[in-house]
Amino acid sequence: MIEVAELPAPTRWRNWAGNQRADVPVVHPGSAEEVAELLVSAAAAGRRVRPIGSGHSFSAVGRPEDVQLVCDRLAGIRAVTEAGLVTVSAGTTLHRLNLELQRRGWSLTNLGDVDRQTVAGALATGTHGTGARFGGLATQVRGLEIVLPSGEVVECDAVRRPELFAAARVGLGALGVVTAVTLQAEPAFALRAVEGPGTLTAAVEGFDELMTSTDHVEFYWFPHTDATLLKCNTRVPVDGLAPLPRWRAVWDDELLANAAFAGVVAAGRRVPALVPPLARLSARALGARTWTDHSHRVFVSRRRVRFLEMEYAVPRETAPHVLAELRRVHEASDWRAAFPVEVRTAAADDIPLSTASGRDTAYIAAHVPAGSDPGCWFGALERLAGEVGGRPHWGKLHGLDAAVLRERYPRFDEVVALRDRLDPAGVLGNAYLDRVLGPGARG
Ligand SMILES: Cc1cc2nc3c(=O)[nH]c(=O)nc-3n(C[C@H](O)[C@H](O)[C@H](O)COP(=O)(O)OP(=O)(O)OC[C@H]3O[C@@H](n4cnc5c(N)ncnc54)[C@H](O)[C@@H]3O)c2cc1C
Structure with missing residues (x-):
């Protein structure tokens, strides 16, 4: 039985990037029933509870105010059907899920x-990942088991409680x-990965052709240069694997993409004037390569250099304009941007608060080293994306509130009304949710 009256002493928490922190009691429920008991007793005591996963969000979306509910004991695969429907406990990491699925002969789509x-x-x-024909992770969801703020444990899908299912996929x-x-x-x-150099000029001029040239395309633009690193991944059968030799994977992905890049970022922080020449060096360092491996091994990379990120989802057809403008304002400034800008796509989906809701989407992401001030760089991206109705990634940094977001999501009020009905006391709230969804009845 988990009672708010018997909570442990506060524990210090910080997210992956180190920009969100809290000192609150932490609980680790092992079942839906234990979650329910906690929510009921928190509501009775007027306390707020935030569930947390791996703390990889940059925004304060998961920052707890009174109690943190860590999902690490809610882990593991529950069932896989012959049709590939996999039911997994909510706190399972994607890493573990991918390995278990590979062992059983299945893959996640994106x-x-x-x-x-x-x-x-x-x-x-x-x-989300990338792929003009493919949606984000939430489009692969077929059912959810949820503990409502009232303590009721419910299952929902396209037939049972469809309104809850629609919204809670990105909830x-x-x-x-x-x-x-x-x-x-x-x-x-x-996936057969073909990676190599390109230019931003070509990407902007032929954006649609490039991003639809194969299944999963993304590129990184190195500010201070015209250089991009292109990654084009094509879906192929698993019987023709040609993985990178171990030395090459270690050289490219550990030494160049992580260790050397960490050095570049550190040098740029000490001597900002070094950022432009180092950016040119970084752009040249990652050479062309082709390899084929299990889908999750190609989709996923290691990110050891800590950073802060802002990412905006814009209507796909507006991306060339936004990118060209971002480049123009960057060139007209004295900003030092050591990290590349990442560009991806997703197909339109029908999930109310998905950043790709109702429209084919391009994602544009800017980064700065963890611990530094994103300043005007993030501000420029936010302004330019805003001019075309851009929607911020909910887990990444942005400055929008409910008044602006309501304009950018046609079904925004549907979700807010559902939240107000399910959680009138704001048990699951925090300051970030008060800002982006409005404070609800509690405010
Ligand atoms: C290095 C790095 C790379 C990234 N790459 C990508 C990328 O390629 N694409 C992309 O779209 N994003 C990316 N992100 C962002 C990341 O995927 C999201 O922020 C994601 O939400 C983090 O998952 P998490 O388990 O860490 O969740 P947390 O950050 O711990 O929590 C996120 C939200 O989920 C809620 N939550 C957690 N558990 C539950 C639960 N059981 N029930 C209800 N709500 C719950 C929390 O309350 C919070 O609101 C990246 C982040 C980092 C740090």
Whole structure:
């Protein structure tokens, strides 16, 4: 039995990037029933509870105010059907899920570029990968088990409680605590990765052709240069694997992409004038390569250099304009941007608070080293994306509030009304949710 009256002493928490912190009691429920007991007793005591996954969000979306509910004991695969429906406890990491699925001959359709997030945490903020024909992770969800703020444990899908299901696939952790997720996997596939240099000029001029040239395309633009690193991944059968030799994987992914890049970032922080020449060096360092491996091994990379990130989802057809403008304002400034700008796409989906809701989407992401001030760089991206109705990633830094977000999501009020009905006392709230969804009845 988990009672708010018997909570442990506060524990210090910080997110992956180190920009969100809290000192609150932490609980680790092992079942939906224990989650329910906690929510009921927190509501009675007027306390707020925030579920947390791996803490990989940059925004304060998961920052607890009174009690933190860590989902690490809600982990593991519950069932996989012959049709590839996999039911997984909500706190399972994508890393573990991918390995278990590979062992059983299944793959997830699309993934972001790291896999340390929990399934529920990744879904809550609309985590996505790239691919003009493919949606984000939430589009693969077929059912959810949720503990509502009232303590009721419910299952929802397209037929049972469809309104809750529609919204809770990207629910910001505001509608209930998800305890299990059913995802549609597909028969295991591999990706043939073709990576190499390109230019921003070519990407802007032929954006649509480039981003639809194969299944999963993304590129990184190195500010201070015209250089890009292009990654084009094509879905192929698993019987023709040609993984990178171990030395090459270590050289490229550990030494160049992580260790050397960490040095570049550190040098740029000490001597900002070095950033432009180092950016040119970084752009040249990552050479061309082609390899084929299990899908999750190609989708996912290691990110050891800590950073802060802002990412905006813009209507796909507006991306060339936004990128050209971002480059123009960057060139007209004296800003030093050591990290590349990442550009991806996703197909339109029907999830109310998905950043790709109702429109084919391009994602544009800017980064700065953890611990530094993003200043005008993030501000420029936010302004330019805002001019075309851009929607911020819920788990990444942005400055928008409910008044602006309501204009950018046609079904925004539907979700807010549902949240107000399910959580009138704001048990699952925090300051971030008060800002982006409005404070609700409690405010
Ligand atoms: C290095 C790095 C790379 C990244 N790459 C990508 C990428 O490629 N694509 C992309 O879209 N994003 C990316 N992100 C962002 C990341 O995927 C999201 O922020 C994601 O939400 C993090 O998952 P998490 O398990 O850490 O969740 P947390 O950050 O711990 O929590 C996120 C939200 O989920 C809620 N939550 C957690 N558990 C539950 C639950 N059981 N029930 C209800 N709500 C819950 C929390 O309350 C919070 O609101 C990246 C982040 C980092 C640090």
